[in-house]
Amino acid sequence: MMNRDEELEPDADSEIIGEEVEALSANDTRIALAKRVISQLRDQLENLEHLLDSEAEPQDFESLVLRQTTEDGDVCSPTFSGRSIDGVFDGDNMVGEDGRKYLVPPNYASKSKLVEGDLLRLTINSLGKFVFKQKGPIERNRLVGMLTQDDITGDWKVSAAGNNYRLLPAAVSFHKGESGDDAVILVPKNAPSHWAALENIIKQKETEQW
Secondary structure (H helix, E strand, O other), rough: OOOOOOOOOOOOOOOOHHHHOEEEEEHHHHHHHHHHHHHHHHHHHHHHHHHHHHHHHHHHHOOEEEEEOOOOOEEEEEEOEEEEEEEEOOOOEEEOOOOOOEEHHHHHHHOOOOOOOOEEEEEOOOOEEEEEEEEEOOOOEEEEEEEEOOOOOEEEEEEEEEEEEOOOHHHHHOOOHHHHHHHEEEEEOOEEEEOOOEEEOOHHHHHHHH
């Protein structure tokens, strides 16, 4: 039976859903997000300069703006054709570069084994559909600890390496975890975290038979 506090090296064959990208440190994640914000601001400024310098007739701009009727009259706003937002996974949501929180579907977060600090990209298409994609996984440690459930709140946690980590209920349900089972989890390597990604469950009944 594995030592519950044993730290394991990441398996080279472990599944990462999304693009194959190099693991990022916590500092790399912050820098990548800052660069994304700067890039979007630059694009917005270039679009404004283009509109100011354009010699197009007023009717040519009708396809570029959307008229909305308000109590004070018509208001013009850019036509929405979709947008992308980069952000950081906080264990439950994506904290976007715009300062807002976007709920990450628990099933996607569980299957992708997202870890607190991972860099994500949210694409909102013209129909308003949200599509998340993992862009930069933070460096990870793999730990083994005991799975427990709070009797009052129902929250799932794993005690490992002297810390308690929260788990998404969807992940525990998918792996059919039960209180007392051993849980293999992924946590940030060089940053503190309150959440962990559940990688696998070692059933307590199975270990007792050994």
